[in-house]
Amino acid sequence: MQVQPFDEAETYEPEEGWRRASLAGSDRFSFEWFEKPPGHSSPMHHHENEQVCVCLRGELTLYNEAGERATLGPYDSALLESNEPHRVENEGDELAVGLDVFAPGRSFDFWTDREE
Numbered sequence: 001m002q003v004q005p006f007d008e009a010e011t012y013e014p015e016e017g018w019r020r021a022s023l024a025g026s027d028r029f030s031f032e033w034f035e036k037p038p039g040h041s042s043p044m045h046h047h048e049n050e051q052v053c054v055c056l057r058g059e060l061t062l063y064n065e066a067g068e069r070a071t072l073g074p075y076d077s078a079l080l081e082s083n084e085p086h087r088v089e090n091e092g093d094e095l096a097v098g099l100d101v102f103a104p105g106r107s108f109d110f111w112t113d114r115e116e
Helices: none
Strands: 011-015 018-022 030-036 050-057 060-064 069-072 077-080 086-089 096-103
Touching (some): 050 060, 069 077
Antiparallel strands (some): 011 018, 030 096, 050 077, 050 096, 060 086
16 A cells, blocks of 8 residues: 655646646556646646546636537546647636546656646
């Protein structure tokens, strides 16, 4: 058994106010808790990992490359396929909190080593 206390998790901010924390996981799957301030949007991006995004608090709006959108409220989730271009935005007035699950697992290098 491997326990990852939340207050000891590796954390980083890919952009100001967008905080992420690495939870227990493995090379096969990984979990990242995140908080996204009002008005923040991740850039359009894709990755080899399948991703499930779960909204825990507030609202998160997901956009794909075709401009289609889906808004998630608390406990709603969405599956993003491998290499599916997408971005996630907090269009609300309150802090949004979510959980991303990736398969296969990934490290924080995806955001910290990316080129603009």
